Amino acid sequence: QKEVEQNSGPLSVPEGAIASLNCTYSDRVSQSFFWYRQYSGKSPELIMSIYSNGDKEDGRFTAQLNKASQYVSLLIRDSQPSDSATYLCAVKAGMASKIIFGSGTRLSIRP
Amino acid sequence: ETGVTQSPTHLIKTRGQQVTLRCSSQSGHNTVSWYQQALGQGPQFIFQYYREEENGRGNFPPRFSGLQFPNYSSELNVNALELDDSALYLCASSAAEQGSSGKLFFGSGTQLSVL
Numbered sequence: 001q002k003e004v005e006q007n008s009g010p011l012s013v014p015e016g017a018i019a020s021l022n023c024t025y026s027d028r029v030s031q032s033f034f035w036y037r038q039y040s041g042k043s044p045e046l047i048m049s050i051y052s053n054g055d056k057e058d059g060r061f062t063a064q065l066n067k068a069s070q071y072v073s074l075l076i077r078d079s080q081p082s083d084s085a086t087y088l089c090a091v092k093a094g095m096a097s098k099i100i101f102g103s104g105t106r107l108s109i110r111p
Numbered sequence: 112e113t114g115v116t117q118s119p120t121h122l123i124k125t126r127g128q129q130v131t132l133r134c135s136s137q138s139g140h141n142t143v144s145w146y147q148q149a150l151g152q153g154p155q156f157i158f159q160y161y162r163e164e165e166n167g168r169g170n171f172p173p174r175f176s177g178l179q180f181p182n183y184s185s186e187l188n189v190n191a192l193e194l195d196d197s198a199l200y201l202c203a204s205s206a207a208e209q210g211s212s213g214k215l216f217f218g219s220g221t222q223l224s225v226l
Contacts, residue, residue, distance in 0.1 A: 034214065034215075042219070043218060043219050044215075045113075046214055046216070088153055088154070090215075098144065099156070100156060102153050103152055103153040104153045
């Protein structure tokens with residue numbers, strides 16, 4: 001079982017719609033959860049972090065965490081063509097622990 | 112811009128050679144993590160350095176080694192290069208102090224090709 005699992009996609013969403021990206025993790029002691037966006041040929045950039053159960057909103061992005069189900073999701077509202085990228089889910093167990101990444105979901109926003 | 116710089120940006124080596132990749136961390140960050148990213152895959156954790164000591168290692172053979180210097184910059188060394196070592200090597204810095212988020216900030220990476 002992979003430590004962090006994501007559907008590789010591609011996920012195709014029409015412009016203006018909501019894109020929903022999902023991630024599950026295996027280590028129950030995980031404490032910190034991150035979403036990174038990676039454009040083709042570029043390095044990952046942090047877009048959201050979440051540490052407690054529930055929703056966290058930042059502009060068009062909402063991260064959702066359910067520790068009981070070991071599930072993290074990212075919603076992108078009013079999807080734009082510039083949102084087309086690979087989205088990486090990442091999980092950290094503790095303060096000094098390594099951050100483990102999923103394989104990423106490729107998102108394509110069609111005009 | 113994250114303030115994390117990596118060099119070189121591209122590198123071509125032949126099988127069996129050795130390579131050294133370099134990374135300067137963001138100001139105020141004392142932890143450096145190295146990742147290998149193959150095409151179409153997520154970043155794979157190689158190891159992490161905290162205050163000049165290795166502080167966690169992924170599933171990579173001993174021919175992958177590293178260093179962290181007093182100014183928190185870091186090197187990744189790979190000996191006896193294999194064709195499968197061809198990948199993007201990412202360096203990320205973070206702050207590990209109590210109360211910090213532990214968020215990673217990535218450099219632009221070094222693209223290594225092994226022929």
